[in-house]
Amino acid sequence: MSEEKRIPTGIAGLDRVIEGGVRDNTTLLVVGSSGTGKSTFAMQYLNYGLEHGENGLYISMEEPPEQIMREAKMLGFNLDKYYNKELFFFHSKGKDFVQLVDEQLPALVEANKNYSVKTRVIIDPLTPLIWAIQDKQEQREIITKLFYTLKQLGPVLITTEEHAAPGETIGEDVLIPIYMSDGAVHLTYRPIGGAFNRALEIVKMRATRHGEEVYPYIFVRGVGVVVRTTPLISAEDVRKYDEVFDKAIRTAADLGASDRMLERLVYVKENWSYPFSPKETLQIFFESQGLNDAVTKEQLEKRKEKEGSTPETQLDIAELSGGTLQVDDDVIMPDFQDEAVVSDQEEEGLIEIDSLNELEELIK
Structure with a gap:
């Protein structure tokens, strides 16, 4: 979808379903209840950046740096060697958030402007x-x-605890952070036994084509979080529906669609990321735009004259769901016949006969 360079999160499996990583200078929110592994996500994300030549800033509003590094080491991440070199901590004890946001962090961003390292x-x-x-x-x-403020430094990962009430998909207390973030990942924990009792879902990811499933994940010491995902549909598979889109665009043009609608169809074509045919989606879209109403042959001729030329092969509106268009007097109406039946009739070269006299003449 986007040609912008992606920054890998380092979360095994996650990058496969968010186009290779996050965009620079964006925020990724990790939401979950206690025990879902939010801090593990954060440490793994941080450790990956440090191992690949980036600097790290860890803003803790609860635990001191020593405890964070101790817990990281238990997971297999040795942050000690980066401490006060490439890795810096900002321990806010939660007494004055306004001062933190208004004064301390902007000063930190200003001091960092002279450094080219992400x-x-x-x-x-x-x-x-x-x-x-x-x-x-x-x-x-x-x-x-x-x-x-923080996005000016680089990509930001934020964790937050949620306390969802019974029946809530996502807790009301985290709705504002989710809304303000560029991306949000929701972690859930269901203690039902088995290896995969934790699952991840991508709530949002701006300007990113992302997976829409619920993905199980586990914790592996020395690796961290491993998300069980499969890659998004390949570029080759996406392009196999180009002909369907091209026919739909030509049909829409012939039916008098506006330039804006044609642009939207082209945009849909370029960003179609599903493994199934877009025919049904296109049919629904045509209906919503009023392009499936009865159209007279006279109206079609006028539209063709207005365009100045006859368009190439069309994708019949009804064909979007497997049918063809049938001429009844001077009105063109959708007729959802089976394509194979119509095709057989055409191949046999059937001749229309209005009376028995014509039949007799034909036999002679």
Whole structure:
């Protein structure tokens, strides 16, 4: 979908379904209840960047740096060798978030402007800030400023605890951070036994073609999180429906579609990422735009004259779901016949006869 260079997250399996990684200067929110492994995601994301020549900034609103590095080592990530060299910690004790966002972090961004090395930022967790600010408008303003400031350093990963009520898909307390972030991943934990009792779902990923399934994941010491995914449909498979789209675009043009609608169809063609045919989707779209109504032959001729030429082979509107268009007097109506039947009739060269006299003449 996008030609923009992607930055790998380092989360095994996740990058396969988000076009290779995240975009630079964006925020990725990892949401989940206790025990889903949010901090492991953060450490793995940070460690990958450090191992590939990036700097790291870890903003902790709960644990001190020593404890974070100790827990990272238990997972197989040795952050000690980067400490105060490529890796820096900012330990906020949660007393004054306004000062943190308004003064300290902007000063840090300003000081970093002279460095060309990319900095990968972690906020783990954002929860204390959310709990400390009850007013939703104030919460939104400070989170907006926080995200905007940190994105100037590089890609940002934020974790936050959610407390969903029974029946809620996602907890109400995390809706504002999800809305303000560029991407959001939801982690769930279902203690039902078996290897895969944790699952990941991509809630949003701006300007990114991403997977839409629920993906199980496990923790592997020395590796971290491993998400069980399969790659998105290949570029070769995506292009196999180009002919269907081209016919649909020609048909829409012949039926008098506006330039804006034709542009939308081209955009859909370029970004179609599903492993199934777009025929049904195109039919529904044509219906929503009023392009499947009865069209007289006279109207078609006028439209062709207006265009100045006869279009190439069309994709009949009804054919989008397996039918053809049938001429009944001077009106063209969708007739959902079987393509094979119509094809056989054409191959046999059937002749239309209006009366028995014509038949007798033909026999003679």
